[in-house]
Amino acid sequence: MKREDLREAAERIRDAYRAGELVVALCDCEVYYSGRSFSRLGRGERVIILKPDGALIVHRPWGYSPVNYQPQSSTLTVTVEEGRIHLRSTRAKPLEVMDIYVYNLLALFTGKLRDEAEFEMWGSEEDIKHAIALEPSILGERFKLVDEEHKMGDRGYADLLLVDPNGTYVVVEIKKGAATREAVKQLKRYVDYYTAALGHPVRGILAAPALAKGARPLLESLGLEYRRVDLRMVARILKSRGGLLRFLGSSDRGSSR
Amino acid sequence: MKREDLREAAERIRDAYRAGELVVALCDCEVYYSGRSFSRLGRGERVIILKPDGALIVHRPWGYSPVNYQPQSSTLTVTVEEGRIHLRSTRAKPLEVMDIYVYNLLALFTGKLRDEAEFEMWGSEEDIKHAIALEPSILGERFKLVDEEHKMGDRGYADLLLVDPNGTYVVVEIKKGAATREAVKQLKRYVDYYTAALGHPVRGILAAPALAKGARPLLESLGLEYRRVDLRMVARILKSRGGLLRFLGSSDRGSSR
DNA sequence: CCTTGGATATCGGTT
DNA sequence: AACCGATGTCCAAGG
Numbered sequence: 191m192k193r194e195d196l197r198e199a200a201e202r203i204r205d206a207y208r209a210g211e212l213v214v215a216l217c218d219c220e221v222y223y224s225g226r227s228f229s230r231l232g233r234g235e236r237v238i239i240l241k242p243d244g245a246l247i248v249h250r251p252w253g254y255s256p257v258n259y260q261p262q263s264s265t266l267t268v269t270v271e272e273g274r275i276h277l278r279s280t281r282a283k284p285l286e287v288m289d290i291y292v293y294n295l296l297a298l299f300t301g302k303l304r305d306e307a308e309f310e311m312w313g314s315e316e317d318i319k320h321a322i323a324l325e326p327s328i329l330g331e332r333f334k335l336v337d338e339e340h341k342m343g344d345r346g347y348a349d350l351l352l353v354d355p356n357g358t359y360v361v362v363e364i365k366k367g368a369a370t371r372e373a374v375k376q377l378k379r380y381v382d383y384y385t386a387a388l389g390h391p392v393r394g395i396l397a398a399p400a401l402a403k404g405a406r407p408l409l410e411s412l413g414l415e416y417r418r419v420d421l422r423m424v425a426r427i428l429k430s431r432g433g434l435l436r437f438l439g440s441s442d443r444g445s446s447r
Numbered sequence: 448m449k450r451e452d453l454r455e456a457a458e459r460i461r462d463a464y465r466a467g468e469l470v471v472a473l474c475d476c477e478v479y480y481s482g483r484s485f486s487r488l489g490r491g492e493r494v495i496i497l498k499p500d501g502a503l504i505v506h507r508p509w510g511y512s513p514v515n516y517q518p519q520s521s522t523l524t525v526t527v528e529e530g531r532i533h534l535r536s537t538r539a540k541p542l543e544v545m546d547i548y549v550y551n552l553l554a555l556f557t558g559k560l561r562d563e564a565e566f567e568m569w570g571s572e573e574d575i576k577h578a579i580a581l582e583p584s585i586l587g588e589r590f591k592l593v594d595e596e597h598k599m600g601d602r603g604y605a606d607l608l609l610v611d612p613n614g615t616y617v618v619v620e621i622k623k624g625a626a627t628r629e630a631v632k633q634l635k636r637y638v639d640y641y642t643a644a645l646g647h648p649v650r651g652i653l654a655a656p657a658l659a660k661g662a663r664p665l666l667e668s669l670g671l672e673y674r675r676v677d678l679r680m681v682a683r684i685l686k687s688r689g690g691l692l693r694f695l696g697s698s699d700r701g702s703s704r
Numbered sequence: 705c706c707t708t709g710g711a712t713a714t715c716g717g718t719t
Numbered sequence: 720a721a722c723c724g725a726t727g728t729c730c731a732a733g734g
Binding site for chain 2: 212214216220226227228229230231232233234235236237239241242243245247249250251252253254257259260261262296297299301302303304305306307308309310311312313314344366367371408
Binding site for chain 3: 480481482483484485486515516517518538541543545596604627628629659660661
């Protein structure tokens with residue numbers, strides 16, 4: 191790339207960054223990173239996104255993950271060297287530095303992006319927890335809610351603590367995806383702790399949309415229980431209690447078909 | 448955006464995707480996602496990257512994380528609707544669908560990116576493990592290596608298994624950053640398992656550059672040990688054994704100064 | 705501030 | 720194909 195073109199491109203990037211604009215560059219570059227780890231990426235053509243908040247993202251032409259990046263609040267310097275542009279992004283804590291050397295530009299976009307829209311997401315573990323807390327009976331018995339995020343000594347926190355019609359306490363562990371054996375062990379640790387703390391038996395329920403392959407045998411051998419939770423049921427409960435009104439109102443547009 | 452422009456843009460995107468090219472679009476769009484979770488993002492201006500392998504990434508003008516995405520091997524369809532382009536990306540397993548409605552294009556790049564370079568990274572947990580395996584004595588005693596990734600029944604795998612001069616086995620858990628209480632618990636599970644499996648006492652060592660706040664009290668109360676590992680020491684050992692020669696040879700370019 | 709735990713986590717390697 | 724642990728994990732909530 192010609193010297194003048196490099197200078198001009200560097201100035202466009204610097205000016206855009208100072209003006210709070212977004213920069214997208216498709217370019218031939220090298221990348222070095224030093225911080226919690228160290229990495230080196232030889233010359234090749236990539237997509238670079240530089241955001242007004244300092245986030246810097248480098249994508250190779252394949253894969254989901256960026257090959258290199260700095261998070262928001264990093265700071266950038268732009269300098270022109272012999273035959274290349276040097277972009278240095280510095281993150282303060284932990285101290286991390288990323289150096290990009292740009293040798294050629296295929297395309298360069300700079301400008302402000304107007305994006306004031308709301309982003310709504312639903313289906314988290316917490317959404318499931320809220321739904322069960324609102325209607326513990328969806329677990330199949332007349333449970334009553336005792337507490338959420340109930341401390342289990344130094345073992346952690348039980349997602350939910352319920353009591354069944356017999357007055358027996360029930361520790362509930364929730365997973366948003368297929369519950370693994372690890373989740374079963376986690377529940378067991380809570381049940382063991384709480385049984386010891388109370389001095390009498392406690393039930394343990396794993397609530398999840400599904401069980402991973404080896405989870406059921408382990409669960410049963412440990413005397414624990416599984417209750418399937420249906421995300422649609424969760425949505426219905428939250429919706430009836432007003433938690434998801436606007437979101438669900440039009441989610442069907444993108445959901446299927 | 449004019450109808451003809453939309454049609455033309457849609458065709459460019461479709462043709463590029465079919466030809467195995469990369470697409471970067473800066474556009475005014477809406478996004479819906481349905482799969483393991485559900486999300487909705489109203490209209491606004493974003494950066495969209497579509498890669499030849501099917502990866503699809505949508506970035507808002509701030510933050511490190513993409514607001515919506517599909518991983519590689521997703522498939523794309525492009526259609527023109529009234530006043531907008533509809534991009535639908537489908538991931539087969541788990542079944543997940545992302546719909547993008549594009550109302551206006553600020554910029555559109557399509558083309559092949561040539562990127563054959565190697566990406567090298569150093570400083571992983573595995574690098575630390577290799578260094579200790581090569582020179583177990585850096586943990587401060589005359590340990591001998593027994594095994595790497597030694598299976599601890601159904602609890603997982605110990606990073607390293609050593610034996611001390613007394614013939615006592617030592618389970619080692621390695622962390623590349625500050626070791627948390629969670630790491631201490633993980634080590635405890637391994638030590639408990641292996642003590643039971645062998646029928647006599649086993650030592651447990653947590654090897655990491657640092658201990659997180661609450662980790663030391665827990666570690667000591669469980670009778671486990673901590674050994675600090677120095678990344679520079681790790682680099683020296685690996686370098687002397689030839690593992691990092693080429694990489695370290697020029698990493699100084701990007702590391703500092 | 706640090707610590708903790710979730711995430712559409714993603715990504716490999718191993719079973 | 721499922722499971723398991725690492726990740727420059729990132730990130731928000733707060734015990």
